[in-house]
Amino acid sequence: xxxxxxxxxxxxxxxxxxxxxxxxxxxxxxxxxxxxxxxxxxxxxxxxxxxxxxxxxxxxxxxxxxxxxxxxxxxxxxxxxxxxxxxxxxxxxxxxxxxxxxxxxxxxxxxxxxxxxxxxxxxxxxxxxxxxxxxxxxxxxxxxxxxxxxxxxxxxxxxxxxxxxxxxxxxxxxxxxxxxxxxxxxxxxxxxxxxxxxxxxxxxxxxxxxxxxxxxxxxxxxxxxxxxxxxxxxxxxxxxxxxxxxxxxxxxxxxxxxxxxxxxxxxxxxxxxxxxxxxxxxxxxxxxxxxxxxxx
Numbered sequence: 001x002x003x004x005x006x007x008x009x010x011x012x013x014x015x016x017x018x019x020x021x022x023x024x025x026x027x028x029x030x031x032x033x034x035x036x037x038x039x040x041x042x043x044x045x046x047x048x049x050x051x052x053x054x055x056x057x058x059x060x061x062x063x064x065x066x067x068x069x070x071x072x073x074x075x076x077x078x079x080x081x082x083x084x085x086x087x088x089x090x091x092x093x094x095x096x097x098x099x100x101x102x103x104x105x106x107x108x109x110x111x112x113x114x115x116x117x118x119x120x121x122x123x124x125x126x127x128x129x130x131x132x133x134x135x136x137x138x139x140x141x142x143x144x145x146x147x148x149x150x151x152x153x154x155x156x157x158x159x160x161x162x163x164x165x166x167x168x169x170x171x172x173x174x175x176x177x178x179x180x181x182x183x184x185x186x187x188x189x190x191x192x193x194x195x196x197x198x199x200x201x202x203x204x205x206x207x208x209x210x211x212x213x214x215x216x217x218x219x220x221x222x223x224x225x226x227x228x229x230x231x232x233x234x235x236x237x238x239x240x241x242x243x244x245x246x247x248x249x250x251x252x253x254x255x256x257x258x259x260x261x262x263x264x265x266x267x268x269x270x271x272x273x274x275x276x277x278x279x280x281x282x283x284x285x286x287x288x289x290x291x292x293x294x295x296x
Contacts, residue, residue: 037247039250040069042072048114069238069240073102074102084109091118097241102122105128112193118196126214128286136182142169160173215227
């Protein structure tokens with residue numbers, strides 16, 4: 001009797017395991033739109049401080065044979081120049097699939113820079129975009145340190161090695177050098193917009209003083225192509241790619257776990273990196289009240 005009960009339990013457990021395995025296999029293939037043409041959604045959100053996660057999404061979408069088109073969903077005020085340029089370059093390399101951008105609440109500065117690498121840009125009428133320009137910030141704590149009795153000393157190998165030091169005022173030669181860096185990076189931004197939007201550089205320069213636009217204004221200025229939301233962008237790129245019927249949407253973003261995110265939320269790493277970038281970096285970044293391509 002006991003042997004029969006044990007045998008029954010064993011058979012029941014094996015059957016349950018087989019059922020779970022079968023459900024998992026079905027979910028893996030058919031739950032992921034198996035056999036259907038897909039539109040991949042790549043997400044660019046928050047302040048752009050690192051390019052790796054977005055580039056990983058782009059590479060995975062580009063290499064997936066069932067992905068026929070890509071929508072890059074941008075909801076970002078921009079960020080680091082280097083990171084923005086790296087993402088733009090990888091976007092520009094995708095040749096075998098149709099790629100469009102869908103702008104969320106904000107797609108400004110570096111976020112707009114990335115958008116210039118695609119065939120078509122969608123924006124909501126109230127999206128904040130534009131902010132074409134470059135920003136580098138410095139602080140001077142010399143007077144504050146003097147009030148609390150602190151004095152800093154620097155030993156350096158050359159005149160410009162401690163350029164931007166918060167311990168002393170900036171010299172005219174340092175300001176001139178940094179302005180040259182800003183102007184060169186600004187020129188790169190203008191060139192990308194002119195090339196991507198097929199506009200004369202002089203026309204772009206007339207818009208590239210750091211000002212922002214609504215999506216509606218940007219469309220009138222030829223900075224975006226269509227007014228519409230994410231669903232409109234998906235429908236539009238599906239037609240461009242020749243997808244018949246409703247495509248399966250494949251979201252490429254993967255959630256990252258970190259100590260900071262566990263206690264402070266998923267944007268904590270981005271905030272920490274953004275602070276670091278603001279202190280030490282060259283930025284394509286929209287922050288209200290800032291200057292975008294000239295140093296103060």
